[in-house]
Amino acid sequence: MAATRTAFGTLERVAPALGVRWATNLWLTVPRFNGRARPAIPAGTPFIVTVRDRKVRGTVWGSGPAVYLVHGWGGASTQLLSFVTPLVGAGHKVIAFDALSHGASDPGELGPRRTTIPEMARSFMAVVRAHGQPHGVVAHSAGASSTFYALRDGLRPERLVFLSPMAQPTELTMVFAATLGFGERVRTGMMRRVGELAGAPWDDFDMPRMVTRIAPPPLLTVHDPADRETRYADSVALAKVWPAAELVTARNLGHWRLLRDPATVTRAVDFVTAATPELKAV
Structure with missing residues (x-):
């Protein structure tokens, strides 16, 4: 260094x-994905969609209104498997995928292990075209950025959950x-x-600056002030300008443990499946 x-x-x-x-x-x-512990879940059905002749690979479980799991920068769909069983149990079809240049999917247009937020959003939208508009989206880190970008490209979820989002990349x-x-x-x-x-x-x-250009659905954002990868201030700024937002302050979970924390998983699933979510800061 x-x-x-x-x-x-x-x-x-x-x-x-x-x-x-x-x-x-x-x-x-x-960055290279080192992998995290995977929970035991039922086998899903693999699928492949293409983005400009490049293959995006993913898995689908269950049936019902669709909920998409969107990994972050350098992540993979396997990081979000803790959400699968409770969402399927709540009556949802759950779809997880690896964006281009991530996990099992092909390299993106810039080559192996290189990509951009818009290309990650294109991966997401290709999956949506194959499996239907989402009832909900659970997105981590830069996956929240690609989800937000996709909101301007025809994505129409009824609920959003952002976990440790990267909302203000200039900082x-x-x-x-x-x-x-x-x-x-x-x-x-x-x-x-x-x-x-x-x-x-x-x-x-810049999500807080651009939120007026979309029709924002209810949002739950969960962030640890001690996160070393993304800024807690990003979630604070986002919650201030998002019309229907709930900010949950996590403690001692950092950037990655958040994805396996039972309380966080339960909170996210409850928010996605609630008919009328309660919106308040915690």
């Missing part, structure tokens, strides 16, 4: 264009820059280049 910081600091001063290319590549690189670029040792020339150039590769301006990924 010391060598990386030195190199970025030099590029910031003398060759910012090279720094932008390097930072952009790192920003768009999907994360500041942390990214401070960690790697580059300054404003490289950071702003990286944001511009990422937007070009994603095919969307950077502001499109």
Whole structure:
């Protein structure tokens, strides 16, 4: 890391264009998924859909109104299996999938282990076209970002659950820059280049700013203030502007344990299945 910081600091001063290319590549690189413990669940039915001739693989369980499980950046559908049994038991069809460049699915347009939020959203929408509009969506981290992006592309859920969402990525670029040792020339150039590769301006990924451009369904967002991957402040900002939102403050669960926490799973399932959810901050 010391060598990386030195190199970025030099590029910031003398060759910012090279720094932008390097930072952009790192920003768009999907970390390797190390896997988490899987709960015992009934076998589902595998499926494949295509996005621009690339295969997206997933699994479906049960029958009834559809609920989609959407993993985050560097994640996989297996992380969300704790939600399957209670949702199926509540009378829902449950669909989980690996976005392009994740899990068992094909690499995306930028190559292996590289993707963008809009491409993750395209993976999601291809699955929706095959399995129907959602009654609910449970999305983790950047999966919340891709879900939000899909809301502007025809996704029409009746309930949303965001777990540790990344709602304000500009703030994360500041942390990214401070960690790697580059300054404003490289950071702003990286944001511009990422937007070009994603095919969307950077502001499109700021959920609180863009919420007025969608018809937002009721939202439950769950976040731990001690989360080291995404900012609790993102959920606070989102809950302030979302017309019907409930913010649940989790404790001692971080970014990943949240997905296996029985109380969080129960809260999310109850919210998705409730006819009239109670909306209040906790």
